[in-house]
Amino acid sequence: MEPKPSPRLTAINQPFLRGSNRDELWLQRCVQPACRKFVFYPRVCCPHCGAGALTWEQATGRGQVVSFSRVFRPQHESFFPEAPYYFIAVRLSEGPLFFSRLDHQGLPVETNLIGRQVRAVFVQHTPEQRLPLFELC
Amino acid sequence: MATGGYEGVVIAGVGQTRYEKRTEKTVQHLLWEALDAALGSAGFPMRRVDGLAVTAFVLPPDNVTVVAEHFGLEPRWLSQGAYGGASGVIGMLHGARAIQAGDADVVACLTADVFDVASHMDLMDRFNSSVRDYLGPYGFGGPNGIYALHTRLYMDRYGATREDFGKQAISQRQNALLNPNALFKTPLTMEEYLNARPIADPLRLYDCVLPCSGGDCVILAREDLVASQGGRRVRILGGGEIHNFPVEDVFSLRGGWERFRDRMYEQAGLGPSDMEFVQLYDDYPVMEFVQLESLGFCPPGGAAEFLRKRDTTVGGDFPINTGGGQLSAGQAGASGGMIGVVEAVLQLRGEAGARQLRARRGMVSGYGMVAYGRGLSCSAAILAREA
Numbered sequence: 001m002e003p004k005p006s007p008r009l010t011a012i013n014q015p016f017l018r019g020s021n022r023d024e025l026w027l028q029r030c031v032q033p034a035c036r037k038f039v040f041y042p043r044v045c046c047p048h049c050g051a052g053a054l055t056w057e058q059a060t061g062r063g064q065v066v067s068f069s070r071v072f073r074p075q076h077e078s079f080f081p082e083a084p085y086y087f088i089a090v091r092l093s094e095g096p097l098f099f100s101r102l103d104h105q106g107l108p109v110e111t112n113l114i115g116r117q118v119r120a121v122f123v124q125h126t127p128e129q130r131l132p133l134f135e136l137c
Numbered sequence: 138m139a140t141g142g143y144e145g146v147v148i149a150g151v152g153q154t155r156y157e158k159r160t161e162k163t164v165q166h167l168l169w170e171a172l173d174a175a176l177g178s179a180g181f182p183m184r185r186v187d188g189l190a191v192t193a194f195v196l197p198p199d200n201v202t203v204v205a206e207h208f209g210l211e212p213r214w215l216s217q218g219a220y221g222g223a224s225g226v227i228g229m230l231h232g233a234r235a236i237q238a239g240d241a242d243v244v245a246c247l248t249a250d251v252f253d254v255a256s257h258m259d260l261m262d263r264f265n266s267s268v269r270d271y272l273g274p275y276g277f278g279g280p281n282g283i284y285a286l287h288t289r290l291y292m293d294r295y296g297a298t299r300e301d302f303g304k305q306a307i308s309q310r311q312n313a314l315l316n317p318n319a320l321f322k323t324p325l326t327m328e329e330y331l332n333a334r335p336i337a338d339p340l341r342l343y344d345c346v347l348p349c350s351g352g353d354c355v356i357l358a359r360e361d362l363v364a365s366q367g368g369r370r371v372r373i374l375g376g377g378e379i380h381n382f383p384v385e386d387v388f389s390l391r392g393g394w395e396r397f398r399d400r401m402y403e404q405a406g407l408g409p410s411d412m413e414f415v416q417l418y419d420d421y422p423v424m425e426f427v428q429l430e431s432l433g434f435c436p437p438g439g440a441a442e443f444l445r446k447r448d449t450t451v452g453g454d455f456p457i458n459t460g461g462g463q464l465s466a467g468q469a470g471a472s473g474g475m476i477g478v479v480e481a482v483l484q485l486r487g488e489a490g491a492r493q494l495r496a497r498r499g500m501v502s503g504y505g506m507v508a509y510g511r512g513l514s515c516s517a518a519i520l521a522r523e524a
Contacts, residue, residue, distance in 0.1 A: 005262055007270040041271040041509055048385065066388055067293075069285030069337045071278040075258045079276035087275065087282045087337065089388070089510065097387055099510060100275050114293055131274060 004078040006126045013042040015056040021130050023122040025061045027094055028054040040096035061120030061132070063090040063098065068113040090118055090134055103133040142404040143373035146233040148520070149243075149363045150179025150356035151482040156318050156467045159253060160350040164195050165207055167249035167469075171352030172208070179356040179363070181243055186210055186356075188241030190228035192218030192248045192471040194260055204247075214241040218471065220514035221505020222418050223378065224248065225353070225475030227516045230376045232357045242359050246478075249352030250470020257348035257470070267509040278337045280507050281345055284421040285337035287511070291390055291423050292339065295438035299339060301445065302422035303330040305457070306343050306464055308449040309419065313461025315451060315492035320347055320467040343464070344421055351469035353479045365523065369486045374498070375404030376518035380506075387510035392424070394431035394502065394515055402433070405519040407498065409433045412519070414484060414499035415455075416477030419462040424512075428502050432517060451492045459484060459492055477501040478518075485522040497522050 009017055019026035028039040030046035031053040037046065038059070045052045066089040074083055086102035102113070103121050118134040125131040152174025154167050162170075168191065176183060189212045191201040199207075201217040214235045218224025225248055232244035252260075261279040263269040268277075277283065291297055307330060313319035325343060333342035363370055377397030383389050402408050409432065417425045426440035435443035449457040460466055460480040463473045481501045483489045498521035506513040 004276075005269070005273040007274050010270075013270065041267050067286035067290040069278070069282055069289060069340070070335070071276060071282050071285070071337045072335045073278065073281065073337065074276050075262050075279035075282070076273065076276070082276070084335075084338075085276065087277055087286070089286050097510060099272055099277060112293075114290070125274060133275075 002078055003126055005076055006129050012044060016042055017129060019058065020122060020132055023130065025059045025120045025132050026056050027059045027096060029057045031055055038094040038096050040092070040098055059092060059094050063092040063118055063134070065089070065113045065116045065118055066091050066097065068102070086113070088113065088134060101133045103135050142375060143233045143237070145360055146236045146357055146373065147360045147363050148355050148371040148373070148482055149358040150175045150181070151479055151486065152178055152354045153318060153479050154249070154352040156320055156349050156351040156469060158320060158349055160251060162251065162350070164193050164249050164251045165199070165204065167251065167350065167352035168193065168204060168247055169208060171249055171354035172245050172247055175245065175354035175356045179358065181356065183208065183210070185243050186245045187212050188214035188232060188235055188244035190216040190218065190232045190244060190246045192224035192228060192474065194250050194470045195252070212241070214244065220380070220516070221507065221512065222420060222474035223503035223505045223514035223516040224471060225478050226376065226501060226503035226518050227378050229355060229357065229373070229478060230378065230516070230518060233373055236357060236359050242362060244357040245354060246357060247352070247354045248472040248475040250472055251350045252348040252470045254348050265508055268507065271509060280420065281337045281340055283507060283510060284423060285340045287388070287390065288339050288421065288423040290388055291426065294390065295441065297426065297441040299331055300327065301441040302344060303327050305422050305425060305444060305449060306330055309458045309462045310465045311450045312459050312492060313465035315490070316460040316466060319461040319465055320349055321461065321465045340421065346420060346463040346468035346473065349467035349469050351467065351472050353472045353475035355478055355482055370523045371482050371485045372521050372523060374407065374519040374521050375401040376516070377401045378514065378516040380514045390427055392427050392431050392504055392512070392515040394428060394517055398431070398433050398517070401517060401519060407519060411498065412500045413496035414459055414481070414494055415457050416459070416481050416499065416501040417457055417462070418474070418477065418502050418504040419458055419464050420468070420473065420504065424504060425457070428504070432500070432502065451494060456494055459489065459494060474503045474505060477503070481520050485520060
């Protein structure tokens, strides 16, 4: 089987991907005093105010489930053995939206996860890269 | 004109290839077949085309310029759609602007793709860099996973049910049975819809389009170049597009049509209640609901109740996707953004065969370019038959 699709390491996203390998969630943050908003996915400029100066800060890894789906038909064959799994949108406590998976099996099928608190947990995605999934608090 | 409308331009011809689950043909071949059919319909020779708007996901490494070379055209205006399923309508609107500005006389608005389920999933895994780097690695399930999240949220927020989405899917299947080019040939029952194979819950098989191969085309021309053809000229009365709306809110459950709809209706001098059919972008039933709301047919969150009271089949009081749409005719990649334009033009020209409506005007809507959590682009236009 092909390996799982992996994010490309770029000049923009290095702190995020290297942080993930240390089991830390790192986000960009706008340095403009009037903005100071957190940013994900990694960008070259702040999508809130357009300024080019972004720093990196370690995030809490906490958030709330906005929506969720049990995926039975993954887009890539490397995920087939794990299906069905929960694909989720998390509103991080710092503000940005983060799409990930729930690191959880065996939830009752009718469980409504909308609004549930979650925290990041890091899993070995490929031999080179760990990535943040989430678990219910 | 103060309204910024599309005066002076007519839709002069329309063409569609066979839709097929598999084909040995190349995308260039399907583009040519659709163009050839539309030129035949318009009565123009190939060499009369001096403007070309092309959208085809599997076209790279070729592009619209190379397509012009392939077809032996010498165009003075070219455009390539980068707006996914919004590209069909946008290509038509931009082409009309080019004709109004004198930059072209005859513009072919052309889409095609060669797709099946596997190649569709492969493309969607690397559709753009945010999808490739920040969705694909998490097993997002492709657009199915993204719109499962939107569908779940829509149901949670507004109380819509699986049966509400099913009613629309079943109505479109009935329409498809009157369209010889639709890939689905048998009726869909509510039981089949509700119990179909789960894809990404709450989405099941019949909430998802069938990736296929095909091509679609309309020909625009300066009005003085086109004989009135016994009322077969179609005009663009209004239109618009918006991208990345609203900024910073992926889960607004709005597409952005509300941002330009008032101007579009003003251009046309018409309102939602004047539309005699609507061809919606139906990548998923939930997006049809969002479009009905954003285009002003019903208030936000009101689409389920709106549709419960209406019959959206060809024989009904509010026909939607009269050829079956992408859900029941098939989604030929980028042609998914043109299938509604072609269906609208066929209806207005009186060429829709067994599914022909008595309609003078209607709306077509586009939506696409899935990125980090939603489609970025939306478009719509109001089309009308000349009296």
